[in-house]
Amino acid sequence: GRIVGLGTNFGPELRKQLAPQFLQHLATIHTADVGSMSFTTMAPPAAQTNECARLQLNRARRVWEEDRAEAFPLMEVAANWLERNLPILDRVSVVHGDYRSGNFLFDEATGKITAWLDWERGHLGDRHRDLAWMTQKEKGHFAEDGKTYLVCGLIPLEEFNERYEEASGLPILEDRLTFYRILNCYQIITTVLA
Numbered sequence: 001g002r003i004v005g006l007g008t009n010f011g012p013e014l015r016k017q018l019a020p021q022f023l024q025h026l027a028t029i030h031t032a033d034v035g036s037m038s039f040t041t042m043a044p045p046a047a048q049t050n051e052c053a054r055l056q057l058n059r060a061r062r063v064w065e066e067d068r069a070e071a072f073p074l075m076e077v078a079a080n081w082l083e084r085n086l087p088i089l090d091r092v093s094v095v096h097g098d099y100r101s102g103n104f105l106f107d108e109a110t111g112k113i114t115a116w117l118d119w120e121r122g123h124l125g126d127r128h129r130d131l132a133w134m135t136q137k138e139k140g141h142f143a144e145d146g147k148t149y150l151v152c153g154l155i156p157l158e159e160f161n162e163r164y165e166e167a168s169g170l171p172i173l174e175d176r177l178t179f180y181r182i183l184n185c186y187q188i189i190t191t192v193l194a
Contacts, residue, residue: 005102008153009139017111019154020163022104025113027167030093030127044124050086052125053179057082060187068193078186087176089126097121099130100139101152131172134178135160 010018016187027063034044037179045052063078096103098118105115133139151160161172 005100005137008101009141010101010153012144014108014169015150015154018106018113021113022152022154023163023167025104025116026096026099027170029096029099029166030170031131031168032094034092034094034124039124042124042142044092045089047089047092050088050093052089053082053086053183056123056125056129056183057086059153060190063164064186064190064194068175068190072189072193075158075186075189078182082179082183082186084180085128087128087173088178091127092124092171093127095123095125095129097123097126097129098133101154124179126167126176127170128173128176128180129184132166132177133184135177136181136184144190163173 007056045055057079064075064079065131098121099116103116103118104113105117108114135151137149142148143150143156148156151157154160155163156172164170165172
């Protein structure tokens with residue numbers, strides 16, 4: 001019943017069907033062999049450098065600086081912090097950019113996810129960008145017990161982290177999540193106010 005899909009409550013039974021697919025699709029996207037693919041509109045950032053994070057920050061910062069209606073000093077503070085804390089990219093991944101409930105289609109009768117939508121923020125970069133985006137509080141809701149937060153309304157956060165690492169074989173690094181959570185907030189404010 002939510003137009004953009006934020007906070008969608010699938011209910012316990014449908015969650016059981018959708019959550020494993022949701023996780024497996026994300027792991028498949030993030031572990032795709034980028035080196036064997038041919039891209040005509042995107043160049044992969046260099047691994048073992050901070051180029052990936054710098055490109056994402058510079059894009060958002062340029063939009064903010066060129067399109068904002070008025071100065072907002074906290075944005076400069078945030079941009080300076082981000083600049084000082086650019087993480088090193090360990091592995092180039094395909095990044096959806098808006099991976100969450102509301103951006104996939106599924107067949108209610110079978111519980112099968114049939115398509116992923118809204119790839120306009122897609123890029124080659126750090127998987128932590130997706131992980132930080134989809135675990136933001138507004139992307140999910142609490143379970144029926146009122147205590148357990150469900151990532152994208154599908155799976156408890158700790159279980160999500162464990163199952164993602166298991167499915168992808170990739171670690172979730174807290175310092176990178178912190179960086180991308182702050183960058184995501186910077187980008188959201190840029191989108192809304194600029």
